[in-house]
Amino acid sequence: MKEQACSNHSIIATAVLSSFRVLEVLKATSFNASLAESDLREAVYLTYQPWAARQPDHIFENSWQWLKAHRSMRFELEGDAAQISLSQLASEFVEIRHRAARIKLNKFGAWQQSVLSRIGGLPIQAFASVSERRLESDAHRRMEDSRPDDSSSRELISPYDASVEDYIGREGLHETHLHLNGSTHAEICWLRALREPDAEVKDFNKKWRDVSNPQASKLRELVRSVNPSLTPAELSRQLRVAGQLRKWLFSAACNWVDDDTPIPVHYDDFAEGTAKRPLFYADVGLIPQMPGRGDELVWLMKVVAHLQSRPNAIYSRMFHLYLVLQNQYYRLLVQSEEQFGFDQFQKLTYSDLREPAERDYYQRFATMHGDSPDTSRVIYLEGRFAPKASIEKNAGLLQDVLVGYLRYLRDSAVRDEIPATAPVTSLEAALRELDNFFKAERNTTRRVHSLALVAHFIKLPWSSTPRGKAGLFRFAGLRAELEDRANVLISTLTRWPRLRNWVRGIDAAANELHAPPEVFASIFRVCETAGLTRRTYHAGEDFTHLVSGLRHMADAIDLLGLGGGDRLGHGTAMGISPKLWVDRMPGQLVAKKGDWLLDLLFAWQMLRQMPEETAEAYRVEGMILDLAGEIFQEEVSCTTLSRVMKLRGLNVRLLVDSTARSWDWRASAASALWLPEAKRVADAQASNPSDVAMLVRWFIDVDLWERSEQLMEVEGAFFDNDTYVRLQQSLMRLVRDKGIVVETLPSSNVRISQYHSFVEHHALRWMRVPGFVEEHDPEIMVSLGSDDPGIFAGDLNGEFYQLYAALRSVGLGDKTALEFLAPLNERGRQYRFHAPSVAVNGTATDSSVHRLVGPTVSALAPSIQAG
Numbered sequence: 001m002k003e004q005a006c007s008n009h010s011i012i013a014t015a016v017l018s019s020f021r022v023l024e025v026l027k028a029t030s031f032n033a034s035l036a037e038s039d040l041r042e043a044v045y046l047t048y049q050p051w052a053a054r055q056p057d058h059i060f061e062n063s064w065q066w067l068k069a070h071r072s073m074r075f076e077l078e079g080d081a082a083q084i085s086l087s088q089l090a091s092e093f094v095e096i097r098h099r100a101a102r103i104k105l106n107k108f109g110a111w112q113q114s115v116l117s118r119i120g121g122l123p124i125q126a127f128a129s130v131s132e133r134r135l136e137s138d139a140h141r142r143m144e145d146s147r148p149d150d151s152s153s154r155e156l157i158s159p160y161d162a163s164v165e166d167y168i169g170r171e172g173l174h175e176t177h178l179h180l181n182g183s184t185h186a187e188i189c190w191l192r193a194l195r196e197p198d199a200e201v202k203d204f205n206k207k208w209r210d211v212s213n214p215q216a217s218k219l220r221e222l223v224r225s226v227n228p229s230l231t232p233a234e235l236s237r238q239l240r241v242a243g244q245l246r247k248w249l250f251s252a253a254c255n256w257v258d259d260d261t262p263i264p265v266h267y268d269d270f271a272e273g274t275a276k277r278p279l280f281y282a283d284v285g286l287i288p289q290m291p292g293r294g295d296e297l298v299w300l301m302k303v304v305a306h307l308q309s310r311p312n313a314i315y316s317r318m319f320h321l322y323l324v325l326q327n328q329y330y331r332l333l334v335q336s337e338e339q340f341g342f343d344q345f346q347k348l349t350y351s352d353l354r355e356p357a358e359r360d361y362y363q364r365f366a367t368m369h370g371d372s373p374d375t376s377r378v379i380y381l382e383g384r385f386a387p388k389a390s391i392e393k394n395a396g397l398l399q400d401v402l403v404g405y406l407r408y409l410r411d412s413a414v415r416d417e418i419p420a421t422a423p424v425t426s427l428e429a430a431l432r433e434l435d436n437f438f439k440a441e442r443n444t445t446r447r448v449h450s451l452a453l454v455a456h457f458i459k460l461p462w463s464s465t466p467r468g469k470a471g472l473f474r475f476a477g478l479r480a481e482l483e484d485r486a487n488v489l490i491s492t493l494t495r496w497p498r499l500r501n502w503v504r505g506i507d508a509a510a511n512e513l514h515a516p517p518e519v520f521a522s523i524f525r526v527c528e529t530a531g532l533t534r535r536t537y538h539a540g541e542d543f544t545h546l547v548s549g550l551r552h553m554a555d556a557i558d559l560l561g562l563g564g565g566d567r568l569g570h571g572t573a574m575g576i577s578p579k580l581w582v583d584r585m586p587g588q589l590v591a592k593k594g595d596w597l598l599d600l601l602f603a604w605q606m607l608r609q610m611p612e613e614t615a616e617a618y619r620v621e622g623m624i625l626d627l628a629g630e631i632f633q634e635e636v637s638c639t640t641l642s643r644v645m646k647l648r649g650l651n652v653r654l655l656v657d658s659t660a661r662s663w664d665w666r667a668s669a670a671s672a673l674w675l676p677e678a679k680r681v682a683d684a685q686a687s688n689p690s691d692v693a694m695l696v697r698w699f700i701d702v703d704l705w706e707r708s709e710q711l712m713e714v715e716g717a718f719f720d721n722d723t724y725v726r727l728q729q730s731l732m733r734l735v736r737d738k739g740i741v742v743e744t745l746p747s748s749n750v751r752i753s754q755y756h757s758f759v760e761h762h763a764l765r766w767m768r769v770p771g772f773v774e775e776h777d778p779e780i781m782v783s784l785g786s787d788d789p790g791i792f793a794g795d796l797n798g799e800f801y802q803l804y805a806a807l808r809s810v811g812l813g814d815k816t817a818l819e820f821l822a823p824l825n826e827r828g829r830q831y832r833f834h835a836p837s838v839a840v841n842g843t844a845t846d847s848s849v850h851r852l853v854g855p856t857v858s859a860l861a862p863s864i865q866a867g
Contacts, residue, residue: 001105001106001805001808001809002106002809003106003109003110003757003758003759003805003806003809004106004107004110005110005114005757006092006107006110006111006113006114006115007063007092008048008052008055008059008060008063009063009064009066009067009088009092010088010089010092010093010114010115011048011051011052011114012044012048012060012063012064012067012085013067013084013085013086013088013089014085014089014114014115014118014119015044015047015048015118016040016044016081016082016084016085017082017085017086017119017123017320017323017324017327018118018119018323018324018327018328018330018331019043019044019047019324020226020227020228020229020230020328021042021043021044021046021047022040022043022044022047022324023227023321023324023325023328024043025039025040025043026267026317026320026321026324027267027321028267030265030266031263031264031265031266031313031314031317031318032265032313032314035081035317040081041064044064045060045064048060050338051338067084067085067088068084080307080311080313080316080320081320082316082319082320082323083127083307083308083316086123086124086127086304087127087131089115089124089127090124090127090128090131092107093107093110093111093115093124094124094125094128094157096128096129096132097160098160100129100160101125101128101129101132101157102157102158102159102160103157103158103159104159105159105161105801105804105805105808106805106808106809108158108159108798108801108802108805109757109758109759109802109805109806110757112747112792112793112794112798112802113337113750113756113757113758114337116334116793116794117334117335117336117337117338117751117793118327118331118336118337119323119327119330120186120187120190120326120327120330121156121157121793122187122293122296122297122300123300123304123323125157125297126297126300126301126304127300127304129301130301130304130305130308131308133305134305134308134309154292154293154294154366154367154369154370154371155367155370155371155377155795155797156185156293156793156794156795156797156798158797158798158801159801159805161801161804161814162814163814163815163818164800164801164804164814164818167818167822168377168797168800169375171379171822171825171826172376172377172378172379172380173377173378173379173784173796173797173800173825173828174378174379174380174783174784174825174826174827174828174829174832175368175378175380175381175382175784175785175786175796175828176382176567176741176743176783176784176785176827176828176831176832177382177384177536177569177743177745177783177785177786177787178368178381178382178383178384178785178786178787178788178789178796179383179384179456179509179787179788180358180361180364180383180384180385180401181354181358181385181386182349182354182787182788182789182790182791183364183368183383183786183788183789183790184354184357184358184363184364184790185293185367185789185790185793186329186330186333186334186790186793187293187296187330188291188292188293188357188363189329189333189353189354189356189357190296190326190329190330191287191288191291191295191296192291192356192357193239193329193353193356194239194242194243194246194287195243195287195289195291197236197239197240197243198236199356200239200353200356201232201235201236201239201353203352203353203355203356204219204232204235204351204352204353205232205233205236206352207219207350207351207352208220208223208231208232209232215350218343218346218347218350219347219350219351221347222332222344222347222348222350222351223332223351226328226331226332227328230328235329237271238325238328238329239325239329240270240271240273241267241270241271241321241325242322242325242326244270245270245318245319245321245322245325246287246299246322248263248264248315248318249303249315249318249319249322250299250302250303252303252306252312252315253302253303253305253306254302263314265314267321290360290362290363292363292366292367293367303319307319329353332348332351332353333348333351333353333354333790333791334348334790334791334792334793335348335751335791335792337751339751340751340752340753340754341542341752342511342512342513342541342542342752343511343513343542345751345752345788345791346510346511348791349791354790359400360400360404361400361401361403361404361405362404362405362407362408362411363404364404365381365404365405365408365449365451366408366411366412367795368381368449368795368796369408369412369448369449370797373412374447375447376412376447376448376449377796377797378449378796379449379450379829380449380450380452380828380829380832380834381449381450381451381452382451382452382453382454382504382505382785382832382833382834383401383451383452383453383454384453384454384455384456384507384509385397385398385401385453385454385455385456386455386456386457386458386509387455387457387485387486387488387489387492388485388488389481389484389485389488390488391488391491391492391495394488394489394492395427395492395495395496396427398427398453398492398499398502398503399424399426399427399430401453402427402430402431402434402502403424403430405434405451406424406430406433406434406437408448409434409437409448410437412447412448427496427499428496431496431498431499434502434838435498438837438838450834450838450839451502451834451838452502452504452505452832452833452834452835453502453503453504454503454504454505454506454507454534454536454833455489455503455505455506455507455532456506456507456508456509456538457482457485457486457506457507457508457509457520457523458508458509458510459478459508459509459510459511459512459514459515459519459538460477460478460481460510460514460515461511461513461514461515462474462475462477462478462514462515470702470705472656472700473652473653473656473699473700474652474698474699474700474705475515475519475652476652476653478515478519479519479522479652479653480653482519482520482522482523483522483523483653485523486523486526486527487670487671487673489503489527490526490527490530490532490673493530493531493532500531500835501835501837501838502835502838503532504532504534504833504834504835505532505533505534505535505536505833506523506524506527506532506534506535506536507535507536507537507538507569508520508524508537508538509538509569510538511542512538512539512540512541512542512543512549512552513542513543513544516552516555517537517539517552517555517556517559517560518555518559518648518649520537520560521559521560521561521648521649521650522649522650522651522652522677524537524560524561525561525676525677526673526674526676526677529673529676530673534565534566534833535560535562535566535567536566536567536568536569536743537556537560537562537567537568537569538568538569538570539552539553539555539556539568539569539570539571540552540553540568540570540571540572540573540574541569541570541571541572541749541752541753542572542752542753543573544589544590544591544595545589545591545596545599545714545716545718546573546576546578546581546582546716546724547599547600547602547603547718547719547727548573548591548595548596548599549572549573549574550573550574550602550603550727550728550731551598551599551602551603552573553568553571553573553574553731553735554602554731554734555598555602555648556568557734557735557738557740558646558649559648559649560649562738562740563738563739563740564738564739565739565740565741565831566738566739566740566741567740567741567742567743567783567831568735568740568741568742568743569742569743569745569785570742570743570744570745570748570749571735571742571743571744572749572752572753572762573728574728574731574732574735574742574762575728575744575762575763575765575766576753576754576755576762577760577762577765578721578724578725578728579721580754580755580760581716581754582716582717582721582724584754585716585754586716587715587716587717588713588714588715588716589713589714589715589716590711590712590713590714591711591712591714592708592709592710592711592712593627593630593631593707593708593709593710593711593712594631594707594708594709595708596627596712596714597624597627597628597631597708598645600620600623600624600627601624601638601641601642601645603620603719603727604617604620604621604624604638605642606726606727606730606731607620607723607726607727609730610726610730612726613723613726616719616723621638624638624641625637625638628641630707631704631707631708632694632697632704633704633707636694640691640694643688643691644691644694644695644698645695647684647688647691647692647695648695650680650681650684650695651674651677651678651680651681652699654668654669654674654677654678654681655681655684655692655695655696655699656696656699656700658681658682658685658692659696665678665679665681665682666678725774728774729774729776729777729778732777732778732780733778735780736778736779736780736781739781740780740781741781741782741783741827741831742766742780742781742782742783743782743783743784743785744762744763744766744782744783744784744785744824745784745785745786745787745799746758746761746763746799746802746803747786747787747789747792747793747794747798747799747802748786748787748788748792749761749762751792757806758802758803758805758806759806759809759810761803761806763782763803763824764803764806764807764810765777766780766782767782767803767807767820767821767823767824768820769807769810769812769820771810772810781827781831782823782824782827783824783825783827783828783831784796784799784800784803784824784825784827784828785799785828786798786799800821800825803821803824804817804818804821807820807821
């Protein structure tokens with residue numbers, strides 16, 4: 001089986017269904033008038049051309065003519081651009097397996113990358129399902145009631161492979177890296193937005209107009225890349241138009257519209273609110289109060305079936321307009337194939353369009369369960385959340401999460417064994433109800449998935465200029481905020497001790513370029529002292545230079561003290577083919593001098609342990625001496641610099657205080673939790689006073705800051721390919737020897753890194769697949785996660801299938817492919833963070849590695865609350 005890329009005609013079809021230029025053509029043409037082919041063609045070409053800038057125009061022209069002639073699905077309306085496009089996409093990507101729509105395995109990578117990154121998949125699934133039913137014989141149609149109902153779908157459409165289904169049926173999937181905010185699928189956000197357009201766009205409008213918020217300009221960049229004329233007011237208007245179109249289409253599909261009923265034929269009729277609604281239309285039941293993906297699929301199948309059985313030019317144009325409006329909104333929530341890097345990913349989080357839907361957590365847990373009423377496809381699930389600035393806000397957030405999970409449990413479990421209870425109105429009540437559930441359902445196996453929560457602290461940028469705004473030391477503001485949030489998180493766990501069954505670990509997330517691991521070292525240790533002993537950290541995900549990504553991972557291991565079952569998220573820098581990275585990056589990159597100094601220091605420390613890299617180690621050493629002399633304005637040896645920078649994980653607030661002659665480390669700690677941090681600084685001052693003095697300069701000397709923040713050019717190919725590989729392998733050995741598990745996130749990495757397809761993904765190297773593993777690569781432990789499945793239009797089931805499809809595409813059979821892939825899933829089970837007392841899968845032991853350092857939370861309760 002060979003992996004196939006998306007055809008040009010399907011890229012054109014996605015443009016027909018999503019382009020803002022096509023939207024303008026549709027708005028300008030009455031529904032009862034034919035679309036001018038020249039206008040539509042120009043709009044589609046201008047959308048397609050940047051994607052295929054290095055292709056000659058005859059490629060586009062031939063694909064355009066192919067689409068015009070495409071009639072494989074027997075729809076009958078000449079010139080119906082929407083159904084032509086849906087037909088093309090369905091025929092290329094969808095097959096019917098066991099009476100259900102599935103994605104062709106060899107097209108699954110292209111489906112997620114090229115199609116789902118541009119448009120929603122439900123209309124294609126609906127079209128394929130309805131068209132298949134039309135092609136069935138009368139005998140088959142009489143069996144309709146006995147076949148699976150596509151409209152019940154909660155999970156994303158995926159391939160079907162008997163060996164994979166058998167494996168998942170036996171073993172289940174284990175999710176080790178999922179952000180709860182960012183996991184709601186765009187279709188659910190869309191349905192909510194149609195119910196209350198102004199309310200759903202309120203936060204988006206506020207962010208857009210806040211000129212003091214640096215996110216506002218990034219948000220406008222995102223929106224104008226989707227549609228240059230789009231504004232919050234226009235988005236609200238478009239949502240109202242889409243809502244009215246939906247009413248008319250639904251009414252027509254239900255045969256509620258008489259033949260003599262006047263039908264609106266102009267976009268402006270809907271935009272200006274002058275279009276009358278159908279006489280027999282009823283609001284109740286069209287969009288449920290708590291909509292799911294299945295609700296949209298039901299509606300789409302009903303409309304598609306009606307248009308195929310009773311072709312109507314006006315309703316077909318309404319449907320086309322509805323899909324374009326829906327997909328424009330979709331593009332504001334889902335990262336496109338054309339958007340690389342974390343910065344472009346992060347813009348999607350700035351829109352706040354997900355916020356209303358993501359205040360309720362039930363739908364996310366239900367979607368992750370899958371379609372089987374009796375068995376969850378996911379067994380162990382870790383959801384990440386950002387801790388808040390007050391105990392009350394933490395309690396409110398955790399209550400929302402646990403109430404959503406409790407509702408999912410009750411909907412999915414055997415209800416007869418559980419007594420009815422009053423609505424849950426507090427965190428304490430949620431915890432009590434969860435206890436009651438597990439007493440009743442303790443021996444449930446595979447019926448529902450088990451939940452663990454991981455608190456992820458946020459990386460925020462530091463501005464070192466202009467003077468006076470940077471704070472007393474590097475990242476002063478972020479460090480203070482992190483200390484406050486760590487104290488509040490620990491206090492929250494103290495106030496509700498049973499929360500420790502659910503909040504199981506900590507992480508640091510967001511843009512890797514914004515803050516280095518050292519900023520989080522102190523709070524990681526304090527949280528560990530307080531009993532949050534399971535740690536993971538995002539590193540090596542997006543980086544200015546390959547050496548930078550490797551150094552961030554090494555710093556996380558060293559400065560955060562990771563090991564023994566701790567995990568690292570992403571780690572792309574340690575796995576990506578150096579040749580691929582160099583080839584796809586500019587020849588000259590730009591880095592800050594201070595960052596590059598640390599990158600070179602990391603490389604020097606690694607290279608000097610490799611006899612074959614002696615010459616490179618000397619070359620790097622000379623550059624370090626020159627750069628350090630420029631930044632520190634004095635001669636600094638590499639060995640001295642190594643000792644100094646190894647102390648970066650010290651608490652900088654306490655470090656600066658320690659320079660005072662009368663400093664008493666016992667009195668400086670805000671609470672008992674922080675005493676070990678003060679003692680660590682005191683010990684460093686006593687044993688390495690000159691090194692500490694140099695480190696303090698690094699942190700507080702404003703002139704040194706400015707020199708270290710200056711920019712310099714760095715070659716992408718600074719090292720040759722063999723040296724890059726040896727650096728990666730040196731880090732891999734460290735990961736192996738420390739017992740660290742790396743969380744791999746295929747869809748996220750393909751979108752954020754420089755990959756063009758899943759078969760390029762570094763997980764194949766880590767799985768030690770022949771042809772991908774490098775000679776002398778050590779074996780490391782890897783688990784699987786989905787990261788932000790709503791933003792990447794995926795889920796854990798899809799991640800598993802994507803890697804399986806990649807393995808099959810390089811010539812492996814099903815059994816061999818699963819033998820390579822299964823350990824990734826099983827590491828998620830073995831190194832999960834879950835508490836055994838609330839596991840619902842029949843396990844009595846926790847196989848993850850436990851560490852408890854120092855006193856327990858309850859023993860420290862008074863001092864924690866004081867802090």
